[in-house]
Amino acid sequence: MDDIEQLIAMLARLPGLGPRSARRAALSLLRNPETRMLPLARLMEQAATTVQTCSSCGNLDVVNPCHICTDTHRDRSIICVVETVGDLWALERSSIHQGMYQVLGGTLSALAGLGPEDLNVVPLMHRIEAGEVKEVILALGATVEGATTAHWLQEKLSSTGVIVTRVAHGVPIGGALDVLDDGTLAAALMARKQL
Amino acid sequence: MDDIEQLIAMLARLPGLGPRSARRAALSLLRNPETRMLPLARLMEQAATTVQTCSSCGNLDVVNPCHICTDTHRDRSIICVVETVGDLWALERSSIHQGMYQVLGGTLSALAGLGPEDLNVVPLMHRIEAGEVKEVILALGATVEGATTAHWLQEKLSSTGVIVTRVAHGVPIGGALDVLDDGTLAAALMARKQL
Numbered sequence: 483m484d485d486i487e488q489l490i491a492m493l494a495r496l497p498g499l500g501p502r503s504a505r506r507a508a509l510s511l512l513r514n515p516e517t518r519m520l521p522l523a524r525l526m527e528q529a530a531t532t533v534q535t536c537s538s539c540g541n542l543d544v545v546n547p548c549h550i551c552t553d554t555h556r557d558r559s560i561i562c563v564v565e566t567v568g569d570l571w572a573l574e575r576s577s578i579h580q581g582m583y584q585v586l587g588g589t590l591s592a593l594a595g596l597g598p599e600d601l602n603v604v605p606l607m608h609r610i611e612a613g614e615v616k617e618v619i620l621a622l623g624a625t626v627e628g629a630t631t632a633h634w635l636q637e638k639l640s641s642t643g644v645i646v647t648r649v650a651h652g653v654p655i656g657g658a659l660d661v662l663d664d665g666t667l668a669a670a671l672m673a674r675k676q677l
Numbered sequence: 678m679d680d681i682e683q684l685i686a687m688l689a690r691l692p693g694l695g696p697r698s699a700r701r702a703a704l705s706l707l708r709n710p711e712t713r714m715l716p717l718a719r720l721m722e723q724a725a726t727t728v729q730t731c732s733s734c735g736n737l738d739v740v741n742p743c744h745i746c747t748d749t750h751r752d753r754s755i756i757c758v759v760e761t762v763g764d765l766w767a768l769e770r771s772s773i774h775q776g777m778y779q780v781l782g783g784t785l786s787a788l789a790g791l792g793p794e795d796l797n798v799v800p801l802m803h804r805i806e807a808g809e810v811k812e813v814i815l816a817l818g819a820t821v822e823g824a825t826t827a828h829w830l831q832e833k834l835s836s837t838g839v840i841v842t843r844v845a846h847g848v849p850i851g852g853a854l855d856v857l858d859d860g861t862l863a864a865a866l867m868a869r870k871q872l
Contacts (some may be wrong), residue, residue, distance in 0.1 A: 484739045485724040492717045494703040503693030509763050510692050512737050515725040522687045523721035528679040530710040530718070542707050544679045566706050 486512065523661055538609075540585030540602045542567050550574075550583060557581040559616040560608065563635065563653075565589055565623060573621065581619075582609075589627035598634065610642050620648040678772065681707065694790060733804075735780030735797045737762050745769075745778060754777040754811040756801065758830065760784055768816065776814075777804075784822035785829055805837050815843040819864075 483493070486508065494504035500521030511519040535541070536548035543549055550556065564570050573579050584606040588596050609615055618639055622628035632648055639646050640675060652670035653659060659667065678686070681703065689699035706714040729760035730736070731743035738744055745751065755776030759765050760783060768774050779801040783791050804810055813834055827843055834841050847865040848854060854862065 485720065485727045486737065486739065489720055489724050490721060492713075495713070497705050498701050499693065505766065506693050506763065507691040509737070509761075509766075511721065512724065512728050513762070518687075518690070519721045519725050523718045523725070525680065525687060526706065526714045526718035526721075527685055529684050529707065530714050532680050533707050533710070541706070543683065544681065548860030566704075567708070568701065571700065571704075604818070 501566075501658075507603075517624060538605050539583045540567070540605070541570055541583060558614050560619065561609065561615055561617070562619045562621050563606065564621050565628065569621065579619075584618075586622075586631065587615075589622065589625070589631040591627045591630075601631070603635070603638070607638075607642075610639070610644055615644050617645040617647060620646065622648070624651050624665075705826045728758070733764065733800050734765075734778045735762070735782060735800070736765055736778060753809050755814065756804065756810055756812070757814045757816050758801065759816050760823065760826075764816065776812075776815075779804075779813075781817075784817065784820070784826040786825075796826070798830070798833070802833075802837075805839055810839050812840040812842060815841065817843070817858075819846050 489511070490501070490504050491510045492505050493499055494501050496504075499507065507590060511522070532544045533542055534544075534546045536543055536546055536551055538547045538551045541548040541550060545552070545596075557580050562573065562579050562581060563584045563586060564573065565586050567585055570583050570585055573583075584602070586601045586603065588594070588601060590598065590601070591611050606618075610618075618635075620632045620635060622632050636646050650673060651666065652673055653662060653666065662670075684706070685696070685699050685703045688702050689696050691699075694702065706717070727739045729739075729741045731738055731741055731746055733742045733746045736743040738743060742746070742810075752775050755774075756779050757768065757776055758779045758781060759768065759776050760781055762780055762868070764780050765780055768778075779797070781796045781798065782798055783796060784793060785793065785796070801813075813830075815827045815830060817827050831841050845868060846852055846861065846869055848857060848861065857865075
């Protein structure tokens, strides 16, 4: 395999890129080696050293602890538990959550062979033991794995005295009912509120 | 802007990647610095030196002249003219064309400020002057720019004595008629063949 084919193959391995878009991306890079390919290559080499996993919450950042964990304006009494860094970024973009985070790095999954020891919960327990946490919000996916993980975490946290909540399930804002799956409809109906 | 945001911004500039997929790609790279990000970075730095534009046909390859131009099994009497290296690759994947290529590197476009001097046609004229070319196939896009470029090339080649052909326009194989635009339908109808 020559460098071009190898570049396409490596780009195609990125999520969101298929063989077709990987070829287009590779072409765009190869046609602009000085302005696109080399700057990106150098940035990636640099980021491989500068970007680290926050030892407190599990976020990815150029500083450790991350800028969220060291932000004195944030509410340290509320910790939002998410599966991935991508989930954390999504919540940060919405600017709704003003507290802290804990990135689990996955969910309990028998299929993927992930057990409790594979989830990043030790820093969460440490922070709870330190005494400043009042509420833990479980913002996990509405999947079987997410629900299993939420259940397990709820049990694990039950003795600590902190309030454990989970995000609501229901009809997405802007979403039509007729395109939703039965599970979402059932959840939305069961969690109905009096107006 | 820190390294993470910069990485996302640079990835988002690649064709086929939006801000959302760029974030996913960046996360995937950042989570696997040793196995994904650094190998890709090193490959891109390497490819920036190894991959060159073929001085004969304009293809991108790790050798110059490219492996197509040096392939003795190919028919040197037919040259297929394409707009971009991506078009050349698409034709090569189909394995239909057994002749040579000429990559113009674009089309005539008043809007983009591209004139005849911006198109890579000198090597084509040299090859025709050398006397071994019998046919030039214009495989340009069925766009206004593609048609303009085809017309200009046809004029330019008219005095050389080579046969100039262009690819057929019509209904794509596997395509339904009711989703096609009027232009394609008109072209397909006008180019109808007796059975």
